[in-house]
Amino acid sequence: MKLIIDETRCKGCNLCTLVCPYRIFQEGTAPNRRGIVVPTLDRPERCTNCRLQKLYGRVLCGVCQMICPDQAIRWVEEGPFEPQKVVIED
């Protein structure tokens, strides 16, 4: 599972940065197209829900999703792993 912030809903209140126990949400710096500074995700694969939601069959921590007043945070299915082309600099 993958943690995403829906930029069409987020209003940039930064409440998720206050509650995340892993400090995955960091205050953003650049405004997006709507003029809202959306928080950035710092290594979101550390989130317990991303790793263990399937195994336990339920939402584990989910405090960010519950406290988000704009219903902008959710977990989506990831596509299967695909090898990426890496450009190696000389």
Add this chain to the structure above:
Amino acid sequence: MNFQDWLRADRLPHIYCTGCGNGTVINCTLNAVNQMGWTPEETVFVSGIGCSSRAPGYIITDSLHTTHGRAIPFATGVKLARPDLHVVVFTGDGDLAAIGGNHFIHGCRRNIDLTVICMNNYIYGMTGGQGSPCTPLGAYSTTTPYGCDEAPFDLASLAVAAGANYVSRWTSYHVQELTRAVKAGLETPGFSLIEAVVQCPTGYGRRNKLREAQDMIAWMRDHAVLLKKWRRMDEEGVPHDPATFPVGEFVRRNLPAMGVPK
């Protein structure tokens, strides 16, 4: 089914200001309703007028957006006409305590099988931050520019005294506890009041040195005292800090209720 499936995705983003706690309370309520295993066809959301009362417009179930303060009478009608429906009332502090005060007290007295979720943001948010019956002593608002000098209503204690079957108070910081409290309120037959203290950075925080939503959430976290500790302090005679307020489950009892399906 996830609780986000209960929202009308085409109506989002909602009109609430940045950092408004009402969205958090909607999340907690929908999560509790979802955990109860109810379907949208058998659930009705009723609301009055105010910021908080716009909530049913974003929920996929049938809903009633009624006149100011009269959410509980309308909900009483729905419940007594169709006792098989589950009725949840969203209301604010100005809606419930000021204009609908008597309806609220008599709703508690009759003990109708409703779940009332009161989003207490301390002011009238939608009309521009006027003082409400729940504005704390000394707080600034549009109509109390020198600090509020009237004592606020304690809604939870009022509901306990009026005879509600389940009363609890949490804040929008305590999301898990609030979800559990709403679920307990939905399970309890009879009148249940869940008072959710929410932040209003635009109307209340801006005038009370809590401009950011995070500051206000941190203020609520620091000033909420668990009811158990509050009562122990009462027994020991320790004075309470006037800015603090108790949170927790005030009462859970089984008085005779109206509108419970046989």
